[in-house]
Amino acid sequence: xxxxxxxxxxxxxxxxxxxxxxxxxxxxxVWLTLRLKTNTSPAESSDVIVINARARQSERNTxxxxxxxxxxxxxxxxxxxxxxxxxxxxxxxxxxxxASNKKxxxxxxxxxxxxxxxxxxxxxxxxDLGLRESQREFIQTWCRTELLKFDFKSFPPHFATVDQFAWxxxxxxxxxxxxxxxxWSDAGSDIRGPLTKIREYxxxxxxxxxxxxxxxxxxxxxxMMFDYLHQNVTRFKGKYSYAGGLHGWVKDSRAFNExxxxxxxxxxxxxxxxxxxxxxxxxxxxxxxLSILAHSSGLNITAHxxxxxxxxxxxxxDKSVESPMIVHTARGRNRDYMEFLCYDISKWDRKREGRDxxxx
Numbered sequence: 001x002x003x004x005x006x007x008x009x010x011x012x013x014x015x016x017x018x019x020x021x022x023x024x025x026x027x028x029x030v031w032l033t034l035r036l037k038t039n040t041s042p043a044e045s046s047d048v049i050v051i052n053a054r055a056r057q058s059e060r061n062t063x064x065x066x067x068x069x070x071x072x073x074x075x076x077x078x079x080x081x082x083x084x085x086x087x088x089x090x091x092x093x094x095x096x097x098x099a100s101n102k103k104x105x106x107x108x109x110x111x112x113x114x115x116x117x118x119x120x121x122x123x124x125x126x127x128d129l130g131l132r133e134s135q136r137e138f139i140q141t142w143c144r145t146e147l148l149k150f151d152f153k154s155f156p157p158h159f160a161t162v163d164q165f166a167w168x169x170x171x172x173x174x175x176x177x178x179x180x181x182x183x184w185s186d187a188g189s190d191i192r193g194p195l196t197k198i199r200e201y202x203x204x205x206x207x208x209x210x211x212x213x214x215x216x217x218x219x220x221x222x223x224m225m226f227d228y229l230h231q232n233v234t235r236f237k238g239k240y241s242y243a244g245g246l247h248g249w250v251k252d253s254r255a256f257n258e259x260x261x262x263x264x265x266x267x268x269x270x271x272x273x274x275x276x277x278x279x280x281x282x283x284x285x286x287x288x289x290l291s292i293l294a295h296s297s298g299l300n301i302t303a304h305x306x307x308x309x310x311x312x313x314x315x316x317x318d319k320s321v322e323s324p325m326i327v328h329t330a331r332g333r334n335r336d337y338m339e340f341l342c343y344d345i346s347k348w349d350r351k352r353e354g355r356d357x358x359x360x
Contacts, residue, residue: 223275
């Protein structure tokens, strides 16, 4: 009997101890939850979502919980910090400029994602050449991005044929006048590393050009364009074209006055930018005019083609590792950086109004 009572008392003590342990555990969890809520910083409670930017965020030693960019799902609302904002009109900072219509929207998402990955503090301006309303709504939530509408009705009729690219020199001149220092990149490309070297060349040379498109520009320039620009075609035989999809400009520089301004003049006249009978088989429209004007400008231009990758094999297989060739002319085929797109979910929520935005 005494032995049985001792066993019962032992069981009671263990039961009491177990109750105390459970109570302590619950109290600790309540305390921890309250403490975390109290210590949440404004940055941690921000309404900005950075899409799956694991590699770059880990380099910055952040502790962000990251969402995922998926076309069919409403994104989560994780506590990640808002990228620092500056005035887009700050002429002392490089502004990246591009343009897109609905056809190139997926490529645009990838391009902007690559900018957000490698250049998260750089401002970006997108000119709307014919986007869907849902696409415009979503773009207006993107981090450090400004969307501007190109007014085709204010220009000659040939501007409406988008594939003649008469709009491009006009957009570039407007952007240079407004922002001071710009890098133009076609939306089909993507960034493969920081733009430090391009900034240095823009600072030193007041221009940035690349080549590598061909080995004889005469083969892709319609003869009537040479005639319109009062140039002898034989002078250009064997010269390389300057790429129409990547170049940098500085306001009031020699390149601005002696190349960009005449480029705009050419674009305004259909007989110059798109001579009768010209097609992509023998003419590159904006690129052809840029190449003729650059070679005949009198500037001693150094092309930095070493920074341009024309093929996928020339960039690092790991997209999170910098490539020596820091701009890839992917021609709209890449989707590597779509997941790194950064946007402000508070703006997205206001525009959504209870409906899902069609990302694509």
